Amino acid sequence: MISFSRRHLIGAAAAASTRFILPAAAQNESSPAPPASFSFDEVIRRAQELSAAPFDSSASKPPAPFDALDYDAWRDIRFKRDQAFLAGANGGFRLETFHLGFLYGRAVTINTIRDGIATPIPYAPALFDFGRVKNDKPLPVNTGFAGFRLLFPLNDPHVYDEAISFLGASYFRFLGRDQQYGLSARGLCVEAGTAKESFPFFREFWITTPAPGGNQIMIFALLDSEATTGAYKFTLTAGPESVIEIDITLFPRRSGVKFGLAPLTSMFLTGENDRRVRDGFRNELHDSDGLMVHTSAGEWLWRPINNPHNERISSFLDINAKGFGLLQRDRAFQSYQDLDLAYEKRPSYFVEPLKDWGRGRVELIELPTLDETNDNVVASWTPDVAPQQGAAFSFAYRITAGLEMPRLTPNGRVVNTFEAPARALGSTEPLNPNARRFLVDFAGGDLAYYLIDPKQVQAVVSTTRGRVTRTDITANPHIDGLRAMIDIVLNPGETTDLRLFLRAADRTLTETWTYLWSTV
Numbered sequence: 001m002i003s004f005s006r007r008h009l010i011g012a013a014a015a016a017s018t019r020f021i022l023p024a025a026a027q028n029e030s031s032p033a034p035p036a037s038f039s040f041d042e043v044i045r046r047a048q049e050l051s052a053a054p055f056d057s058s059a060s061k062p063p064a065p066f067d068a069l070d071y072d073a074w075r076d077i078r079f080k081r082d083q084a085f086l087a088g089a090n091g092g093f094r095l096e097t098f099h100l101g102f103l104y105g106r107a108v109t110i111n112t113i114r115d116g117i118a119t120p121i122p123y124a125p126a127l128f129d130f131g132r133v134k135n136d137k138p139l140p141v142n143t144g145f146a147g148f149r150l151l152f153p154l155n156d157p158h159v160y161d162e163a164i165s166f167l168g169a170s171y172f173r174f175l176g177r178d179q180q181y182g183l184s185a186r187g188l189c190v191e192a193g194t195a196k197e198s199f200p201f202f203r204e205f206w207i208t209t210p211a212p213g214g215n216q217i218m219i220f221a222l223l224d225s226e227a228t229t230g231a232y233k234f235t236l237t238a239g240p241e242s243v244i245e246i247d248i249t250l251f252p253r254r255s256g257v258k259f260g261l262a263p264l265t266s267m268f269l270t271g272e273n274d275r276r277v278r279d280g281f282r283n284e285l286h287d288s289d290g291l292m293v294h295t296s297a298g299e300w301l302w303r304p305i306n307n308p309h310n311e312r313i314s315s316f317l318d319i320n321a322k323g324f325g326l327l328q329r330d331r332a333f334q335s336y337q338d339l340d341l342a343y344e345k346r347p348s349y350f351v352e353p354l355k356d357w358g359r360g361r362v363e364l365i366e367l368p369t370l371d372e373t374n375d376n377v378v379a380s381w382t383p384d385v386a387p388q389q390g391a392a393f394s395f396a397y398r399i400t401a402g403l404e405m406p407r408l409t410p411n412g413r414v415v416n417t418f419e420a421p422a423r424a425l426g427s428t429e430p431l432n433p434n435a436r437r438f439l440v441d442f443a444g445g446d447l448a449y450y451l452i453d454p455k456q457v458q459a460v461v462s463t464t465r466g467r468v469t470r471t472d473i474t475a476n477p478h479i480d481g482l483r484a485m486i487d488i489v490l491n492p493g494e495t496t497d498l499r500l501f502l503r504a505a506d507r508t509l510t511e512t513w514t515y516l517w518s519t520v
Contacts, residue, residue: 037116038206043220043231044249048392050222051229051251063143065135066101074102076131083127084151085112086207092214092238093152094160095207097121097145098167099128107144109204118206121145148205150217152238163238169199170223171265172234175347176242176401182266182287182346183326185399188250189260189380190227193313193365200225202232215239228252228259228387241402245354248395255389260363260380262351262397264326268305269372271330273417276307277370284335285372287346288326291364291379292408292511294352296320300409300511304417305377308366314516316362324362325350326379329415331403347401350408351381354396359384412445412502412510415479419517422469422487434519435469435489442502442510443481450482450504451475457504459484464497466490473502490519 061067066074077099085095097110111118123143125135147167151160154177162181164174170187191197206220215238223230233247250259266288270277279285286305293301293316301316305326316324327348330336336343360383367376387393422435450457454473461468470487482502490496495518502510 038113038118039116040220040231040233040247043206043222043233044392046222047229047231047249048251050224051253051390055224055226055253057226060107061105062100062102063139064137065133066099067105069101069133071102073131073133074099074104077101077133078129078131079127080129085121086209092210092212093150093163093217096149096151097127098147098149098165100143100146101133104146104168106146106201108147108202110145110148111204111206112209113206114209148207150207150236152215154238154242163242164236164244166202166205166219166221169201174236174242174244174399174401176238176403177240178345179347179401179403180342180345182328182343183349184265184375185244185349186263186265187221187223187232187248188225188228188230189263189378190225191258192260192263192378192380193311193363194258198226200228200230225253227254227257241400241405243398243400245398246396247354250387250393252387252389252391252393256386258382258386260378260382261357261395262399263378263380264349264351265375266305266326266377266379267369267372267375268307268366268377269369270307271304272335273304273419274306276309279372282337284330285338285343286328287343288328288348288377289330290327290414291324291362292327292350293318293324293362294322294408296322298322300411301514302414302511303364303514303516304414305364306366306516307376308368310368312366312516314364314366316364318361319359320356321353321360321362321381323350323352324379324381325408326377327405327408328403329413345403347403348405350400350402350405352398352400353381354398355394357381357383357395409444409511411508412442412447412481414440414511414513415443415481416441417513417515422489432489434492435487436517438486438488438498438500438515438517440484440486440500440513441476441479441481442484442513443476443479445509447482447502447509448480450509451477451480454482457482457502457509459486460501460503461486462499463488465494466496488517490517492519494519 079096087094110121122141149165152163154161166172171184173184188200202221203224204222208218210217219234221232228250230250235245237243269285271284291303328346331344363382365378369376418439420437422437454475459471472485474483476483498515501512
């Protein structure tokens, strides 16, 4: 697996191919049947038929002059707000399309559904303000679009903000109130973390006309790739914490494929636990700073994300896991000091199955990067048994976009992770390169109760390799919580998985901090 620029990945990840056109159903000329109401069943039927056809891997590119645009010139092409679709039909959502260009060369068909009838949106230059881009050649009405976005008054009843966008491959991003774009979701991962990784893409979309003034809208999508086709139903509910419920039916083109379900993609360059890459005045740069897993046993796991020296894959085995997500916990502007990019407002995405997922694993992939424009973190659910060729494979889940999301931390939560040499400051004792000290701050839950006497609290520590030589618990009044310290010694060239949580008597006080450390 390689790291891609976030500017480029969603446009260039999938090799483009010509649109698949299904044959029209035969009609009785003497008594034509009334058109059937478009539904998810129709998308499933198309996905199944598409899976039986050979995959077209031929690449395409935008028509001239749009094939020669750089990123900034392409971004200069703006959809005209007064041309928005769905506007006037309701007081809620408005639909805008993205123009082809730059790396977004694969045209997708975008339809709207009204009264059960699906109607394609025809391409028209009048929909766009082309800015600096000059084009004197007319483009055909079947030129298509690169993707689309839906606007909704998320933050102000009188202002339409971007609530969700689909652009490039199977990527989509959505927001709740007071949030700014950061991480992305994907429709599917195929062979992620291997040299065989490929990127499925959405060929066609159908957007329903929502109820007047409503905050919920339904989107259907047809996915295609060499490995599988798929029918998708997205139900977006926009609000302070926006939620998408996703129903999916896949039709694998071959067996034995490693699929990553409900994948999330993010960026981590540097943070308080990983200072390998420094960036001037900004102490931290990340869209997400940790992976959270809610296990079937009810345990909450927190794994701080790293920017490793080499690609790293971590697996959290489970049966019917209750959820996982990539979270941005650090909400302090002082941590980032970025007036333009507002990393403290990047949303967290948390995935929860709507049906049992069976036996499998939450997989975390971390890739090394030296650039904050690279999405170098992927989290997904991988089933133990790969779906079989030709057999329909269905699953469903919801994703919530939020900021603090307190329901995910019913007990104390990890708020900081620090690494340091395993010796006291100013000590003259020899520095052991195979020893490390970890300082973990916990806050929330009932931890403030123990500030006056932290000796009532026990640090429960385990490690898969090495030995823990010292532990300590100290009150941290700055966070109304406690700081746990662990010293560990590991043999050269080994890797260990550390686990830590706090307990008072027989009562668990916090989530479980888990961390991968290596002397390699």
